[in-house]
Amino acid sequence: MERNMSSEKTKMPELDPLERVKNFEEVALGYTDEMAVSEASRCLECKNKPCVPGCPVNVDIPGFIHEVKEGNFLAAYKKVIETNGLPAICGRVCPQESQCEKTCVRGIKGEPVGIGRLERFVADFAIREGALGTHNLPPKNGHKVAVIGSGPAGLTCASDLAKKGYEVTVFEAFHTAGGVLKYGIPQFRLPKAEIVDLEINVLKEMGVKLELNMVIGKILTLEELKRDGYEAIFIGSGAGLPSFMNIPGENYNDVYSANEFLTRANLMYAYRYPEYDTPMKKYGRVAVIGGGNVAMDAARVAKRLGAGEVYIVYRRSEAEMPARVEEVHHAKEEGIEFHLLTAPTEILGDGKTGAVTGMTCVKMELGEPDDSGRRRPVVIADSEYTLQVDAVIVAIGQSPNPLIKSSTPELKTQSWGGIIINEETGETSIPGIYAGGDAVTGAATVILAMGAGKTAAESIDRYLSKG
Numbered sequence: 001m002e003r004n005m006s007s008e009k010t011k012m013p014e015l016d017p018l019e020r021v022k023n024f025e026e027v028a029l030g031y032t033d034e035m036a037v038s039e040a041s042r043c044l045e046c047k048n049k050p051c052v053p054g055c056p057v058n059v060d061i062p063g064f065i066h067e068v069k070e071g072n073f074l075a076a077y078k079k080v081i082e083t084n085g086l087p088a089i090c091g092r093v094c095p096q097e098s099q100c101e102k103t104c105v106r107g108i109k110g111e112p113v114g115i116g117r118l119e120r121f122v123a124d125f126a127i128r129e130g131a132l133g134t135h136n137l138p139p140k141n142g143h144k145v146a147v148i149g150s151g152p153a154g155l156t157c158a159s160d161l162a163k164k165g166y167e168v169t170v171f172e173a174f175h176t177a178g179g180v181l182k183y184g185i186p187q188f189r190l191p192k193a194e195i196v197d198l199e200i201n202v203l204k205e206m207g208v209k210l211e212l213n214m215v216i217g218k219i220l221t222l223e224e225l226k227r228d229g230y231e232a233i234f235i236g237s238g239a240g241l242p243s244f245m246n247i248p249g250e251n252y253n254d255v256y257s258a259n260e261f262l263t264r265a266n267l268m269y270a271y272r273y274p275e276y277d278t279p280m281k282k283y284g285r286v287a288v289i290g291g292g293n294v295a296m297d298a299a300r301v302a303k304r305l306g307a308g309e310v311y312i313v314y315r316r317s318e319a320e321m322p323a324r325v326e327e328v329h330h331a332k333e334e335g336i337e338f339h340l341l342t343a344p345t346e347i348l349g350d351g352k353t354g355a356v357t358g359m360t361c362v363k364m365e366l367g368e369p370d371d372s373g374r375r376r377p378v379v380i381a382d383s384e385y386t387l388q389v390d391a392v393i394v395a396i397g398q399s400p401n402p403l404i405k406s407s408t409p410e411l412k413t414q415s416w417g418g419i420i421i422n423e424e425t426g427e428t429s430i431p432g433i434y435a436g437g438d439a440v441t442g443a444a445t446v447i448l449a450m451g452a453g454k455t456a457a458e459s460i461d462r463y464l465s466k467g
């Protein structure tokens with residue numbers, strides 16, 4: 001195929017915004033074979049591969065894209081899974097614009113190659129062909145490793161260790177595996193049974209055991225896991241503890257953390273009530289506080305659950321929003337209203353019923369940069385006004401749950417709860433115990449969590465090969 005010199009990415013078909021807000025079906029529909037080959041033909045196959053270091057799990061991007069260009073879709077998939085065990089997931093949710101695609105040479109004079117879209121395409125092709133995950137495993141080496149948490153960090157660590165012959169058991173607190181991929185990111189961005197479960201099944205086929213409903217720190221401690229014969233432990237317990245604003249009115253009934261709201265909707269399938277038995281109250285006007293992916297997801301879920309108006313309330317401007325550009329774009333298309341440079345000061349409610357009746361806000365302007373390098377929002381005097389809402393969803397961040405730390409006092413953590421590790425090896429303050437992902441960094445990304453799982457798997461292998 002001739003090189004495709006278009007300065008724009010091949011468009012990916014999507015559901016119509018007016019239709020899709022009425023259901024939870026996947027918004028982005030993926031490339032056809034022809035679209036994939038055409039997009040792959042935009043790749044310049046640069047010798048120095050600037051895109052690869054942009055990927056925290058170092059996928060051979062030009063290598064797999066070359067196979068797509070040649071129409072060898074299965075070979076392309078196999079190339080991707082050499083280093084990335086969750087390509088159908090990453091192709092859908094990775095912030096490629098700030099990673100692999102950021103350094104793509106085609107991005108200098110136009111749009112970068114749609115690396116994420118192509119990664120999704122090859123994984124979906126493997127699913128369609130029933131060819132997901134074909135690993136040749138070595139014989140078991142007799143060493144047992146425990147992984148705590150079945151999010152992307154834990155799954156990747158488990159997969160890499162299984163590929164090296166370890167006997168791996170993943171302990172998961174919830175009744176289902178996947179972490180945020182299951183309870184946080186909604187079905188319309190990342191289908192559960194159709195995508196997440198299939199990629200997790202690959203691990204099961206590799207012999208990784210999953211122990212569900214196992215809250216480590218409560219049911220078993222790290223010490224007890226060691227006594228049970230686990231010679232090394234990886235903690236990938238994520239950052240599931242929601243932060244609140246600490247403003248008056250946050251205890252009213254219709255105030256949710258985004259975690260609770262999304263867990264009810266996604267993990268407990270509230271959107272399919274009464275087929276599933278988790279109900280969700282219907283609201284007219286919902287305010288979502290925050291500007292990240294979590295806020296966009298909560299807003300779009302609220303809309304799909306029937307709210308007439310949904311507002312994103314964010315104290316900085318759109319340029320500082322941490323959400324992926326694509327998510328902001330999709331939210332706008334779906335009619336989510338953005339109240340930027342706005343900060344809530346009080347949630348108003350009915351003292352008797354506990355129902356929310358409104359939210360007092362102030363307008364902000366941007367001052368000097370703060371420690372994060374982003375310009376600090378400053379309150380504009382006399383700018384207070386009331387937003388009429390009947391529910392508020394707080395999506396301003398999460399931190400690691402303190403349960404494992406509280407049952408393992410010698411495990412060193414940061415003041416905000418992040419587990420302290422040796423950056424190079426992933427080892428914690430306790431020899432033989434490793435950690436990575438959101439439990440270490442605080443809320444971050446799927447691919448960074450996967451990268452941390454990989455680093456820890458390599459270190460665990462070195463640690464256990466020594467003895």
Ligand SMILES: Cc1cc2nc3c(=O)[nH]c(=O)nc-3n(C[C@H](O)[C@H](O)[C@H](O)COP(=O)(O)OP(=O)(O)OC[C@H]3O[C@@H](n4cnc5c(N)ncnc54)[C@H](O)[C@@H]3O)c2cc1C
Nearest residue numbers: 149151152153173179180184216238437438444445446449
């Ligand atoms: C709503 C939402 C949307 C997001 N969107 C994106 C996106 O589009 N792109 C992106 O890259 N990132 C996104 N993220 C961030 C990303 O999902 C996380 O950074 C990533 O999932 C972290 O992976 P992890 O494995 O460290 O933790 P998690 O995915 O949080 O998994 C941790 C697992 O450990 C389990 N666990 C916790 N404590 C225990 C215990 N004591 N015992 C046993 N199990 C335990 C939890 O139940 C959970 O299953 C989003 C996050 C949220 C919340």
